[in-house]
Amino acid sequence: MSQFYYPSHFIHPEGESAYFIEHIPVWLEKLEPLKNKPNVCLEIGALYGVASVFILENFCKLPGSYLYIMDLNINKYIENNLSPYSNITYYKGLSEDSLRCFNHNGANKEFLDLVYIDGNHMSKHVLEDAVNSFYYLKPGGYMIFDDVGWGLEDPIHCRPKTGVEAFLHAYSAYLDQIHSGWQVIVRRNDYNMTDEEKTGNYYINWHKD
Numbered sequence: 001m002s003q004f005y006y007p008s009h010f011i012h013p014e015g016e017s018a019y020f021i022e023h024i025p026v027w028l029e030k031l032e033p034l035k036n037k038p039n040v041c042l043e044i045g046a047l048y049g050v051a052s053v054f055i056l057e058n059f060c061k062l063p064g065s066y067l068y069i070m071d072l073n074i075n076k077y078i079e080n081n082l083s084p085y086s087n088i089t090y091y092k093g094l095s096e097d098s099l100r101c102f103n104h105n106g107a108n109k110e111f112l113d114l115v116y117i118d119g120n121h122m123s124k125h126v127l128e129d130a131v132n133s134f135y136y137l138k139p140g141g142y143m144i145f146d147d148v149g150w151g152l153e154d155p156i157h158c159r160p161k162t163g164v165e166a167f168l169h170a171y172s173a174y175l176d177q178i179h180s181g182w183q184v185i186v187r188r189n190d191y192n193m194t195d196e197e198k199t200g201n202y203y204i205n206w207h208k209d
Contacts, residue, residue: 004058011080041055043069043118052088053082060087072092095120112133114144118147126163130167145160149182168186174188
């Protein structure tokens with residue numbers, strides 16, 4: 001089985017679990033097509049940078065690669081863990097605000113190879129992060145949701161799973177689901193509406209000159 005070893009500069013708070021590490025084998029298997037190519041990635045919710053460093057070391061090593069991070073907070077651990085890397089931009093603030101003006105080298109649509117959603121766990125925010133970042137995801141790009149099984153005893157609007165399932169249903173024609181568990185991994189396909197679907201949904205009438 002493929003393994004990953006964190007670089008020597010990496011630090012993590014003593015006594016706190018780095019839950020992301022248990023997902024590494026699945027990422028290495030399912031995201032194999034991203035290896036050995038330049039990638040532009042987005043991480044929503046980073047905390048101490050456990051996933052951030054993994055993404056940088058595995059999918060952002062080649063020239064042209066880049067990682068964008070969106071998080072409400074920043075701390076000494078993630079500052080240290082990101083310090084050796086120059087191909088990152090850290091947006092400190094609400095993801096819904098940061099995504100409104102998001103671009104990469106002037107491109108403002110379909111430039112991301114990977115989106116990792118692990119921010120606000122309220123279902124509304126999970127759904128909004130998915131919908132907003134999907135606009136920037138390339139066909140063939142991957143979107144990963146964390147903590148899908150978290151808080152199932154909570155009210156339905158507090159569960160990440162509610163937002164994930166709403167997105168998966170609404171975007172089902174545009175996605176191929178390649179992993180389901182505590183994390184859900186989907187790949188965007190190149191689906192386009194048929195003429196019948198456009199007519200039935202008034203798309204053609206809306207787009208008349």
